[in-house]
Amino acid sequence: MVINMEESSRYFDDGQDIASICGTDTHKILRTIAARYIGQNPPHPFGFHVYHKDGFLCRPDGRFDLTLKEKQKEAKFGEITYLCAKFWKADSGSQPFLLSCYGPVDIYINGKQGYRSTVREDVNVAIQKTVDLNYEAGWNLLVIKCTNTASGYGCIFGTADPRWNWVSFQSPFEERAGQLGFVYSESLEDGKELDSKVISISMDASEETTDITWYPKREWEEGKRSLHSLERIYGIRMGVTACGWSSVKQTIGDHSNVRIRLKSYGMSEVYLDGTKILSSDQNSCIECDLPYGSHSVLVTCKCTSNEKWGYSLEIVTEEEQPLIFELPCNLQGTKDPWLYLGTLERFDTDALGTNMLYQLYGVDNKVYWQVDEPNSYVRPVLENQLFGRWNYPLGVTLYGLMATSRILESDEILQYVTAHIRECVSLYEYSVWDAEQYGYPEINNQLVELKMLDDCGSFGSAMLELGDTSLQHFTMPIAEKIANHMTHLQERKQNGAFYRRCPGHYMENTLWVDDLYMSVPFLCRYYQISGNADHLEDAVNQYVQFKKYLFIPEYKVMSHVYDFKYNTDTKLPWGRGNGWCFFSLSELLAVLPREHERYSQLLEFFTELAEGYLASQGSEGLWHQLLTHPDSYEESSCTAMFVYALCRGVRYGWLKNDILRKAIDAIHKGWEGLTRKSIDRQGNVHGICGGSAYSFTSNYYKNELLWITNDPHGIGIVLLAGIETQKIKAYLRNEREQM
Secondary structure, X not given: OEEOHHXXXXXXXXXXXXXXXXXXXXHHHHHHHHHHHHHHOOOOOOEEEEEEOOOOOEOOOOOEEEEOOOOOOOOOOOOEEEEEXXXXXXXXXXXXXXXXXXXXXXXXXXXXXXXXXXXXXXXXXXXXXXXXXXXXXXXXXXXXXXXXXXXXXXXXXXXXXXXXXXOOOEOOEHHHOOOEOOEEEOOEOOOHHHHHHHHOXXXXXXXXXXXXXXXXXXXXXXXXXXXXXHHHHHOOOXXXXXXXXXXXXXXXXXXXXXXXXXXXXXXEEEEEOOEEEEEEXXXXXXXXXXXXXXXXXXXXXXXXXXXXXXXXXXXXXXXXXXXXXXXXXXXXXXXXXXXXXXXXXXXXXXXXXXXXXXXXXXXXXXXOOEOOOOOEEEEEEOOOOOOOOOOHHHHHHHHHHHHHHHHOOOHHHHHHHHHHXXXXXXXXXXXHHHHHHHOOOOOOHHHHHOOOHHHOHHHHHHHHHHOOHHHHHHHHHHHXXXXXXXXXXXXXXXXXXXXXXXXXXXOOOXXXXXXXXXXXXXXXXXXXXXXXXXXXXHHHHHHHHHHHHHEEOXXXXXXXXXXXXXXXXXXXXXXXXXXXXXXXXXXXXXXXXXXXXXXXXXXXHHHXXXXXXXXXXXXXXXXXXXXXXXXXXXXXXXXXXXXHHHHHHHHOOOOOHHHHHHHHHHHHHHHHHHHHHHEEOOOOEOOEEOOOOOOOOHHHHHHHOOEEOOOHHHHHHHHHHHHHHHHHHHHHHHHHHHO
16 A cells, blocks of 8 residues: 555554554564564465466566467468466556567457557567556456567567566466466457457356467367376387376275276386385286375386387275376366476486475476476466565565564464575576576566576575575575675676666666665675675675765765766665665674774764764654655654664664764654554554655655555564664663663
8 A cells, every 4th residue: 555645644543553552562563563464475385387388488578479470370461369368466556568569469458458559669579668557456357469460460568577576477268277378369350349259258268158269279188098198298218207296085084995006108106195106017006005185196107118108097996986186286277187297317206205396307407397288387486475475675574574583482483484485495496497498487586587686685685594404405506696696797886886787777877775785784694604704895895885975974874876877876865775774784793893994984984874863863753754854754664774773783882972872762762653653553564665766856755755554675674673672672771780
């Protein structure tokens, strides 16, 4: 929910603040915020869907190349093809898509025309047109009508910013429910009656109701394939192994005696719940006891003949009633109960004890699961709004939840954080392969694309902070990749300062105060893990250089951005940008040896910033969106970061004398302001500025860059502020007792 500051002088009604019910019990406040977040973003895993390579692949920019010239070679000029897909949105709104046309294009969304290409666009595929489409909450039907002309047939279409706003498109037809990607019609003669019929098809309607042939063609017929013909899927390949995976459900009683019958064309092994129960190269049968419930069934089969390769498997009760095979996982887009994996020089049976969908197989030739249709593969899909996603706001959110789990001694919160990070890192290798196979990855796309510090530093820092040894074989290669990007690939000025080259983009040739958080905490943690002091030196140098570009001495605060195109900073101290700076400097000082040659210089800088921030705190304890503009709205994320860093300045002894006393007072006022003005009884955090661009005008920050309830930029930071406030209370109490 985005709120304009003019619409309300408060974030919520009087008496609904969390302090009115929890008082000063910080533990209860932290627990409420964490529980609200976890409840709203439950730890659901990735979804899995079938994707047909005979459909349309993505380009490296994340857009689908919906070209039809090769697929519709017999089409006449003037004929049309419909491209159809559906996509899900939790709330209604508008999203920009990028369109390039091979020929004329009409776009319809939910039965209404959203865009028609112009004659200039029709004849020049190099033109990229931003198309804003209004979507509804729930499933949305997208129909793209393409006309065949001499210039081309089809279009290039996709979200304008796939790293942040990736959209998973699925088939809209019942027969292909859950199948990823676009379907396309046969070439047809144009007609208004046809338009009205296609653009208003009901969601999940049957293809047959359209009286149109749709592609890619489907070949699966339910109940027709008792023989699992591996040569149909992989061809005859002597000496290699492929496998089939399914499950059966025993519902007769606690235990039941069953017969397992195998007919093998090759050397086959049958595994039940990961245990090998049968090995044969011909017809075989065994009896075994099968407990109540669902059971994983996996058959490996080595090709030993130039004539036939495959197997059939049957499991029956004593009464000769066959048990029904079912999909072994939550896979959408197929009615076949079996998945297939091949081909492999050998099958690693050690992998049977793990989640078999969470890894690639093979050594030199990586392979993944597929179904028994031509070029039809399984792909993991991120279907959650936040859980399992990799981006920088979630990095600081997970950092806050981690710290909360420790102070509350809550295994439940820690398990949630671990599950989120595990979901990302365990499929990282797959996500890189996914991008190679399909043009652009469905998951972890920011980490895979890895263009800038936003894509890696914050979440990478949280990943290292977790320190879960059971995940090290996943996390350390990723950490090394991030460190390599920062050290060797990220754009820098000659003095080593990180900046954003971004040619052709609005932020071309700029340096952002935000990037201190996107880099320094990770560099500090990677230094601690690797022992390589070069990473610590890099972090130190960032602060030395960024101060030269962004420090506003008359206010002792930081400007948001330095624009090298105009050789000036914006001269606008955005609240959260300053929060990133102060927060991250406290992280650096906490690990920087006091004998370091730059320690006193950075400590002096910390003190200067503290003076500037203390002078700009609002009367009710909160800091403003623009620190030097008290008419801008009170902003929660920067308030939380100032409280956090000031607490550390007190506890670590970085602040002295008068500024120490002012800092202690500001900490209490700041936390009280958050609990009375920003956090409601349900643990919702209000007043969090959304993700920003930059501007040289204050109007952008005040009236366009508005606040959002429960935006992930602020939740973890508020938790960290509460934790540090709790620590400062204990610290001051101990100080008094020792006097």
